[in-house]
Amino acid sequence: MIWEKLTKIDRRYIFLFIGIVVLLPIVFNLKVSVKISDEVLSAYKEIDNLPKGSAVMISIDYDAASMPELQPMLKAILRHCFKKELKVILINFWPLGVPIGAQGLEEVAREFNKTYGVDYINLGYRPGDVAVMLRMGIDIKKVFYTDLSGRPLDSLPIMNNIKNYDDIGILVGLEAGAMGDAWIQYVGTRFKQKIILGVTAVMAAEQYPYLQAGQIVGLIGGLKGAAEYETLVNIPGTGLVGMASQTYAHLTIIFFIIIGNISYFVLRRKGKKK
Amino acid sequence: MMEVIGIWIACGLTIAILSFLYGDNPIYKFAEHLYVGYSAAYWLIYIWHFEIKQMVVQPIAGRQPGAIWLIIPLFFGLLMLTRWFPRIAWVSRWSIAFTVGIGSGLVLTGGVQGFIIPQVKATLLSLWTGNVWESINNFIIIFGVLTTLLYFFFSREHKGILGAGANIGIVFIMIAMGASFGYTVMARISLLIGRLSFLWDSILRLIRFF
Numbered sequence: 001m002i003w004e005k006l007t008k009i010d011r012r013y014i015f016l017f018i019g020i021v022v023l024l025p026i027v028f029n030l031k032v033s034v035k036i037s038d039e040v041l042s043a044y045k046e047i048d049n050l051p052k053g054s055a056v057m058i059s060i061d062y063d064a065a066s067m068p069e070l071q072p073m074l075k076a077i078l079r080h081c082f083k084k085e086l087k088v089i090l091i092n093f094w095p096l097g098v099p100i101g102a103q104g105l106e107e108v109a110r111e112f113n114k115t116y117g118v119d120y121i122n123l124g125y126r127p128g129d130v131a132v133m134l135r136m137g138i139d140i141k142k143v144f145y146t147d148l149s150g151r152p153l154d155s156l157p158i159m160n161n162i163k164n165y166d167d168i169g170i171l172v173g174l175e176a177g178a179m180g181d182a183w184i185q186y187v188g189t190r191f192k193q194k195i196i197l198g199v200t201a202v203m204a205a206e207q208y209p210y211l212q213a214g215q216i217v218g219l220i221g222g223l224k225g226a227a228e229y230e231t232l233v234n235i236p237g238t239g240l241v242g243m244a245s246q247t248y249a250h251l252t253i254i255f256f257i258i259i260g261n262i263s264y265f266v267l268r269r270k271g272k273k274k
Numbered sequence: 275m276m277e278v279i280g281i282w283i284a285c286g287l288t289i290a291i292l293s294f295l296y297g298d299n300p301i302y303k304f305a306e307h308l309y310v311g312y313s314a315a316y317w318l319i320y321i322w323h324f325e326i327k328q329m330v331v332q333p334i335a336g337r338q339p340g341a342i343w344l345i346i347p348l349f350f351g352l353l354m355l356t357r358w359f360p361r362i363a364w365v366s367r368w369s370i371a372f373t374v375g376i377g378s379g380l381v382l383t384g385g386v387q388g389f390i391i392p393q394v395k396a397t398l399l400s401l402w403t404g405n406v407w408e409s410i411n412n413f414i415i416i417f418g419v420l421t422t423l424l425y426f427f428f429s430r431e432h433k434g435i436l437g438a439g440a441n442i443g444i445v446f447i448m449i450a451m452g453a454s455f456g457y458t459v460m461a462r463i464s465l466l467i468g469r470l471s472f473l474w475d476s477i478l479r480l481i482r483f484f
Contacts, residue, residue, distance in 0.1 A: 023474070189388035203457075206454070246463055253463075
């Protein structure tokens with residue numbers, strides 16, 4: 001009887017249960033330790049091994065819908081870059097990501113007392129996707145004439161020694177869509193640019209062939225990837241805060257899957273006997 | 275005070291959207307329509323500011339070197355607007371042909387040079403590398419690729435060796451889908467964590483404010 005009741009349970013109870021399981025670790029500030037995966041460690045090492053003053057280009061290819069996963073990644077990577085005294089160039093291929101990227105960059109730059117135009121720059125958004133990527137391989141200033149606020153790039157010292165991808169130490173694509181494929185297929189292949197991808201968990205499984213083929217040098221997947229990077233940089237952020245909720249929610253879902261399967265098989269057996 | 279009002283609005287809209295989990299209701303509908311309207315307005319502003327103004331109007335008005343060439347894409351762009359007039363709508367096909375031509379060229383080169391060739395190269399692995407685990411990994415990759423390809427071979431009926439290979443291919447596909455679905459669950463929970471963290475932080479901020 002109980003198995004029949006379980007198969008007919010109102011799904012809203014499950015939503016409520018998941019909601020409580022996710023909320024409680026946030027309220028009580030519970031923490032879990034995170035094991036560092038090879039792909040995140042590889043991304044970290046690639047940035048860590050860049051010589052001081054190298055340029056890191058970060059492409060913001062997401063919007064508010066993917067912010068909980070990718071914004072902690074952005075902040076962790078920025079903290080790593082500023083700690084290592086690397087120059088940061090932010091660009092956007094998703095127009096709705098412009099204010100989100102700018103917010104993260106300004107927040108972390110303030111933490112490290114970095115100067116705009118010297119230590120970091122925000123180039124803003126340019127339409128044209130692949131055409132823009134390819135043109136940047138010849139001359140970045142031919143595509144981004146000005147920064148986000150309209151200042152000519154020639155007037156900003158950070159861009160003095162940066163012409164094209166040859167002057168970019170590493171490219172980090174924070175992706176919620178297909179732009180990551182374009183970075184790899186056009187910029188990685190044609191210009192031999194080293195690429196790290198930070199992607200939403202939905203996309204993560206599809207990026208492993210690129211990693212295995214050596215087309216990307218590191219992969220940061222979802223909130224867990226962000227939490228791993230925060231652990232490596234040793235500055236906890238929202239990624240690590242969310243991992244306790246993530247763990248308990250996963251355990252709850254696994255529990256529900258097991259219960260659901262047991263009820264299904266029990267009821268099927270009963271049905272056969274009848 | 276403005277910050278408090280902002281927090282109230284953001285919290286209210288989050289709860290309004292989450293109320294759909296209980297059932298469809300007018301509060302959810304209001305939040306949904308507000309989101310659609312706001313997104314449309316946001317896109318409009320961005321298209322004007324970043325695309326039309328910065329890429330066309332400013333270079334031509336400022337007589338930038340080479341700006342004369344912008345007349346060509348501008349002309350093709352204007353032709354797209356002829357779709358509003360049924361009698362001359364066919365003219366828009368020139369612009370579409372232009373776009374399709376560029377798109378095909380880019381996809382072809384990107385797909386072959388940037389995806390197929392590197393991925394095929396990455397599959398040409400040695401079956402014995404001297405390290406047992408590495409060799410097993412290489413075998414799984416090669417075996418997985420070949421059996422999955424067999425599953426998508428439809429020119430002959432899946433019987434005998436072909437059928438057995440295709441069935442093993444299904445197992446690899448199912449494992450890949452399982453991994454992908456596991457990550458999807460993680461992604462959705464991450465979004466819920468993001469929203470609930472925001473609600474909890476907002477409550478704490480409001481308590482501190484009052």
